[in-house]
Amino acid sequence: METRDPAHGISLLRDPLLNKGTAFTEQERDALGLRGLLPAHVQSMEMQAARVLTNLRSLPNDLEKYVALNALHDRNEALFFRVVIDNIDEIQPLIYTPTVGLACQRFGQVFQRPRGLFIGANDRGRIAELMRNWPYEAKLIVATDGERILGLVDLGANGMGIPVGKLSLYSACAGIHPGLCLPIMLDVGTNNEELLNDPYYIGVRQKRLSGAAYDELIEEFMEAAHAAFPEALIQFEDFASQTAVRLLGKYRDRFCTFNDDIQGTAAVALAGILSALRVAGGKLKEQTLLFFGAGQAATGIADLVVSAMMAEGLTEAEALERLAFFDVNGLVVQGRDDLASHTLRYARKHAPVHDFVDAIRTLKPTAIIGAAGVGGAFTRDVLGAMAELNTRPIIFALSNPTSKAECTAEQAYRATQGRALFACGSPQSPVVLDGKTYVPRQGNNSYIFPGVGLGVIASSARLVTDEMFMAAAHKLAELVSEGDIAQGSLYPALPRLREVSAHIAASVAAVAFQRGLAAGDAPNDLLALVSNQMYDPRY
Ligand code: NAD
Numbered sequence: 001m002e003t004r005d006p007a008h009g010i011s012l013l014r015d016p017l018l019n020k021g022t023a024f025t026e027q028e029r030d031a032l033g034l035r036g037l038l039p040a041h042v043q044s045m046e047m048q049a050a051r052v053l054t055n056l057r058s059l060p061n062d063l064e065k066y067v068a069l070n071a072l073h074d075r076n077e078a079l080f081f082r083v084v085i086d087n088i089d090e091i092q093p094l095i096y097t098p099t100v101g102l103a104c105q106r107f108g109q110v111f112q113r114p115r116g117l118f119i120g121a122n123d124r125g126r127i128a129e130l131m132r133n134w135p136y137e138a139k140l141i142v143a144t145d146g147e148r149i150l151g152l153v154d155l156g157a158n159g160m161g162i163p164v165g166k167l168s169l170y171s172a173c174a175g176i177h178p179g180l181c182l183p184i185m186l187d188v189g190t191n192n193e194e195l196l197n198d199p200y201y202i203g204v205r206q207k208r209l210s211g212a213a214y215d216e217l218i219e220e221f222m223e224a225a226h227a228a229f230p231e232a233l234i235q236f237e238d239f240a241s242q243t244a245v246r247l248l249g250k251y252r253d254r255f256c257t258f259n260d261d262i263q264g265t266a267a268v269a270l271a272g273i274l275s276a277l278r279v280a281g282g283k284l285k286e287q288t289l290l291f292f293g294a295g296q297a298a299t300g301i302a303d304l305v306v307s308a309m310m311a312e313g314l315t316e317a318e319a320l321e322r323l324a325f326f327d328v329n330g331l332v333v334q335g336r337d338d339l340a341s342h343t344l345r346y347a348r349k350h351a352p353v354h355d356f357v358d359a360i361r362t363l364k365p366t367a368i369i370g371a372a373g374v375g376g377a378f379t380r381d382v383l384g385a386m387a388e389l390n391t392r393p394i395i396f397a398l399s400n401p402t403s404k405a406e407c408t409a410e411q412a413y414r415a416t417q418g419r420a421l422f423a424c425g426s427p428q429s430p431v432v433l434d435g436k437t438y439v440p441r442q443g444n445n446s447y448i449f450p451g452v453g454l455g456v457i458a459s460s461a462r463l464v465t466d467e468m469f470m471a472a473a474h475k476l477a478e479l480v481s482e483g484d485i486a487q488g489s490l491y492p493a494l495p496r497l498r499e500v501s502a503h504i505a506a507s508v509a510a511v512a513f514q515r516g517l518a519a520g521d522a523p524n525d526l527l528a529l530v531s532n533q534m535y536d537p538r539y
Pocket of ligand 1: 151241261265268292293294295296297298326327328329370371372373374398399400401404424425426443444445
């Protein structure tokens with residue numbers, strides 16, 4: 001029976017947003033009814049964090065580490081985030097990619113405690129009621145329907161690990177208070193037979209809603225979320241490609257929303273290109289980009305590059321001329337009857353080309369961007385052709401996981417005698433070539449989405465625009481140090497993430513104020529505005 005004030009006694013110890021565990025002081029123990037409920041020794045937060053790390057490092061595998069960190073998250077949020085923030089390099093891969101993928105696959109087995117809201121296929125007509133069951137304020141919602149978890153598989157309700165993990169990154173990397181974060185699973189069913197037959201599966205046991213029934217549920221969700229939390233930013237995550245593009249188009253001008261798989265990826269890739277141009281020289285509008293893959297990620301990047309080229313003075317037609325795509329059926333050209341609607345604007349007037357090296361020799365790109373999920377597609381011939389055509393070829397192998405990367409950093413540097421300006425989609429190790437060490441860095445969306453979220457929330461922006469993502473990309477490229485550039489890194493070091501996020505948030509907020517999308521007048525110091533809101537748990 002817990003009838004007492006949640007900020008008191010046993011209820012306090014069981015409230016993860018308030019609990020400090022053994023760190024409650026002698027005075028607090030007396031004042032808050034904790035005397036006797038805790039062991040005698042008062043431990044500092046630093047000691048607690050050290051203990052957590054020691055225990056974590058002794059665990060045999062990453063899934064167990066994920067489970068242990070999740071349990072800490074459910075027990076003591078301040079300590080959890082202290083550990084994550086101070087050890088972001090080590091912990092990010094455990095609470096998000098790649099471990100979260102495995103955790104979602106086993107979600108039914110490792111499930112201990114619900115977090116966030118589960119909105120089911122059968123909740124149509126009462127979503128507003130479900131929203132009212134959430135006991136906190138929400139300023140940031142991450143929602144998934146679990147259809148394409150980490151761009152890979154339909155995991156239905158087991159995909160809840162993604163919004164939970166993503167929101168942890170928002171809190172850790174941009175200081176968005178965890179009490180303002182709401183993970184949502186839109187449990188519309190799953191077409192994954194294995195899960196439907198799994199006794200431990202946690203979701204609605206039916207095939208996915210589709211067509212009008214699916215759209216009506218999403219519409220009701222958007223309306224209800226906006227009514228319940230009018231200031232909340234709603235981020236879509238891991239929807240199927242076509243659905244993601246469609247929902248973004250449908251809602252981006254009506255609600256404060258964005259899709260990280262599309263727009264976050266785009267901004268991080270654009271930032272990488274802008275960093276590469278700090279070395280290669282030349283303007284973005286002078287580049288020719290050839291994409292390998294024409295899916296959600298590639299066309300999302302291209303859409304933002306077109307906007308950025310237009311901001312440099314090109315017309316839309318001129319910008320489109322500078323981009324080309326090569327997909328599973330060859331060069332994306334007019335007259336092909338297999339093109340998805342979001343690819344049509346990029347279909348060139350050109351004869352069909354079925355070989356990627358031929359496409360490179362014909363189009364003479366300054367950059368090739370791999371986002372097709374085909375491991376090893378950037379062969380020696382591909383890389384060699386780029387090296388012949390360019391002094392500093394830009395080569396991005398963005399496909400995940402590592403086994404699907406178009407090439408390794410080592411292959412890119414070797415084939416170009418160290419001239420490649422390289423970025424990857426999964427972390428890769430440094431490469432030593434002719435006595436020089438190259439440090440390739442991952443085009444990780446974590447450089448962008450936390451800062452965008454913070455900027456939008458801090459300025460109470462009504463909408464999230466492409467211009468905000470452009471501003472974020474320019475700022476990220478600026479934040480890459482000379483030292484980074486000298487060692488071939490096109491992105492800053494991950495431990496700088498909070499500083500990076502604060503600067504990105506300030507530039508996003510600046511756009512919101514300039515465009516009249518923010519609440520009130522712009523303060524003089526936007527960096528102070530966002531920095532002052534950043535959660536930095538200490539006790
Ligand atoms: P998608 O399914 O929407 O698109 C895949 C595209 O690849 C399609 O256009 C398809 O025609 C093309 N393709 C498939 N086989 C091919 C082949 N043999 N030759 C040429 N093209 C081929 O997928 P998506 O969401 O766009 O993701 C693509 C890849 O990008 C994934 O591996 C994903 O992990 C990666 N990605 C990376 C980041 C990042 O680094 N930040 C972000 C998002 C996605």
